[in-house]
Amino acid sequence: MLSELKNNHHLSIMTKIKTLTDLKHLKDKIQLKNGLGKSGDKSEQIIQIKVGMATCGIASGAKEVMKYLIEECEHLAVDANVKQTGCLGYCYAEPMIEVLIPGSKPKVFGYVNNKKVREIIENYIIKGEQVEGEIPISFKTINN
């Protein structure tokens, strides 16, 4: 679903992974591509926007938000990688989007609608201003 909307980042040819080393190489390749690998230059990373697209998010209108987000980024010439993700667990605040600007801390916004999308793009992403509606995310995962 929605694959027609996404910036698809499938590595174009899926070759079978035949050894554990192949798997490690693939991971390195993916990291490099996402600019997170050892040699990846952080300044060249682009903005990432994730939209919570689990049942809870979609039920609250996340599909519409994602579509609008992609249109508005294009319209306002913001070079961002918009992708879908699952449920962050803060279902009460859906639809939710996470904005990662290289060099800044990720921000999660809740109760997002089209108006909020515009505000986030224009004020937060473009002008770097504070935008209301941030959801404080606080959990440890296995890597921190």
Added chain:
Amino acid sequence: MTDPKKQFRIALRNCGLIDPEQIEDYIEQDGYFALGKCIIELSPEMVIDEIKNSGLRGRGGGGFPTGLKWEITKNVENNQKYVVCNADEGDPGAFMDRSILEGDPHSVLEAMAICGYCIGADTGLIYIRAEYPLAIERLKIAIKQAEEYGLIGDEILGSDFNFKIELRYGAGAFVCGEETALIHSMEGLRGEPTFKPPFPSVSGYMGKPTNVNNVETFASVPVIINKGANWFNKIGTEKSKGTKVFALAGKVNNVGLAEVPMGTTLREVIFEIGGGIIDGKEFKSVQTGGPSGGCLTKDFLDVPIDYDNLIAVGSMMGSGGMIVMDEDDCMVAIAKFYLEFTLEESCGKCNPCRIGNKRLHEILDKITSGKGTEEDIEKLKILSDVIKDTSLCGLGQTSPNPVLSTIANFGHEYLAHVKDGKCPAGQCKSLLRYDIIEDLCTGCTLCFRHCPVGAITGERRSPHFIDQSLCIKCGVCFEKCKFNAITLT
């Protein structure tokens, strides 16, 4: 806002962070490295030891040690075995498993393959309810992508281990989450439980040894392999290791998912992660364990959550539903609600469950409509014990728990219903009483004109009167009166 960091995400580690429809996102988070490590570097025995040492217990409700289950299934000789993932998730209010499957399907596929490697199975089956279309769609995409990369299929990572995964659909009956019923349903038979033993590990799907685990159990496995049993077993309590995902619902501000280390208290989950009770109302009770669980009072808020502690206080872990109730909830009505669910979902195979629960429900209904007696409360207890002792499967064996726990913890509410004819929470309509206070009534006739059943009489400019035998307790008069002349007791 404080930053309590009470949550620790293992099963949910990737949910909301990666794109579940892109296997590369999962691989970037070390996805399939645990499987690779197992089949290339470890023997099945070594993997099973690791899972055993981790202390992982089943997250589907029973809490059976996962490593031990794998070992038992491994040790049954047979050239055909199966790995089954139980994604039936039938508890009202529970959606942990759905979120994992929608947000990180590969974590489950990877773990099923690891289990297959350990027990000697070449086929995995995911039993999922048809009401989860998005989870099904994402699982299908995930299986296809993993097959394309050769991470599932024949000769995985150049080894001689083959493993394929298929989906099986359930119609959403709660009892089909019980493992024997689930297996019968997959075989195309009626989804009814059968007596154990034989356990599925010995004779399961198509009579073959079958290892059944829950979605969340599986989702924790790759982390244990990657991080090590000793990393995992440092989290949690003495007998319950790791974390548990709860679906917080009811009268709590932050409805959603919370994954916390075992040993976290109910208070921390409800008041810190859950943000407390809606509209600042008073907490009354928390229900864990779904229709099999119990309702706990505020006296239990500081109990550290783990399998054994919850059972000790008369509830249970269950699959992770956590429903919070406030001062406006009537505990007798809550018990009745769960019984309604049970009645609806009982497969009807055995009498104590089919008929006994119906009787329990009738008595509860009698109490909530104001016709109950103290004797009825005793009857509830006796009947509950019989149902628990004589039912065939877990559904019947646990179905009286909501009744027993509300009687034990909220006995005064039952007594108020049967002795004083009052519902303290004001929920049981039949027990409400609207009266007009003569001295305050101006005889404006407003209530008389709005009463839908003509229960109010009175002359203009003289006090009105409610005929209790006609009143249907709709509350319209109470709302309409501009002189506060109507009381609700």
